[in-house]
Amino acid sequence: MNRQDAVNAFEAYVSVFDLNDGMMKLKHEHSYRVADLCAEFAKSLSADEDLAYRIGLVHDIGRFEQARKYHSFLDYQTMDHGDFGAALLKENDYVLNYADPNEADIMIQAVRNHNKYAVEEGLNETALLYARILRDADKTDILYLRGCHSYDSILKIDRDAIEHGTVSPYVYSEAMQYHVIISSKRVTKLDRVVSMACLVYDMNWTYGIKTALENHYIEKLFDLYDYQNAEEKQQIKDIREHVLNYMKMRLQEAE
Ligand SMILES: [Fe+2]
Numbered sequence: 728m729n730r731q732d733a734v735n736a737f738e739a740y741v742s743v744f745d746l747n748d749g750m751m752k753l754k755h756e757h758s759y760r761v762a763d764l765c766a767e768f769a770k771s772l773s774a775d776e777d778l779a780y781r782i783g784l785v786h787d788i789g790r791f792e793q794a795r796k797y798h799s800f801l802d803y804q805t806m807d808h809g810d811f812g813a814a815l816l817k818e819n820d821y822v823l824n825y826a827d828p829n830e831a832d833i834m835i836q837a838v839r840n841h842n843k844y845a846v847e848e849g850l851n852e853t854a855l856l857y858a859r860i861l862r863d864a865d866k867t868d869i870l871y872l873r874g875c876h877s878y879d880s881i882l883k884i885d886r887d888a889i890e891h892g893t894v895s896p897y898v899y900s901e902a903m904q905y906h907v908i909i910s911s912k913r914v915t916k917l918d919r920v921v922s923m924a925c926l927v928y929d930m931n932w933t934y935g936i937k938t939a940l941e942n943h944y945i946e947k948l949f950d951l952y953d954y955q956n957a958e959e960k961q962q963i964k965d966i967r968e969h970v971l972n973y974m975k976m977r978l979q980e981a982e
Pocket of ligand 1: 787
């Protein structure tokens, strides 16, 4: 299966959606960046770059229907877009537009697992490898995106609530314990910002961490807002330092 055939199939799939819509456009572009990152990470791991690229390309195929139906990307309030994407690929072997028969299950499992808190048990070694490559690539691009001003207008993030808010005790404590935040447990708008930074805690390899550090994704994410009260200023300072130290520690460990 070559990349171009997969790209053609993907473009045919998305062509029925309004790609001028901000949410759709965001995911369309994200899909290609994640595909590139997957290929790059796979290369570093001596894995199949081409398969990784195609997995990255289709990983958010469930997002388009989610955006059309709900105008929201909050899985816990709408639908699980990883499960939806995996089911879509499975139906009538649609996956064979993107994968050879021996790659089909690897692709479906990676898509199903990419948005979960943790990868499900029981995946074989190869499936687990690609599921992890995808999870790291996806998180790397999410961090890049969250540092862009344009993103919060698309997701209608309430800047005022963030700037006058605080981090909830649960999220603060999880962030300081190097835990990824469970989306449904976020309480305040500021929790969402913090939960993005905490994605680095779940990175399997240091490629994504290195990219995020070199490009200052964490700093850009936190610097987007002008925090108004002393408590939240301190919270953000603590978490920001904690996350950055964690990233530097991971890189040192990997050397
Ligand atoms: Fe996704």
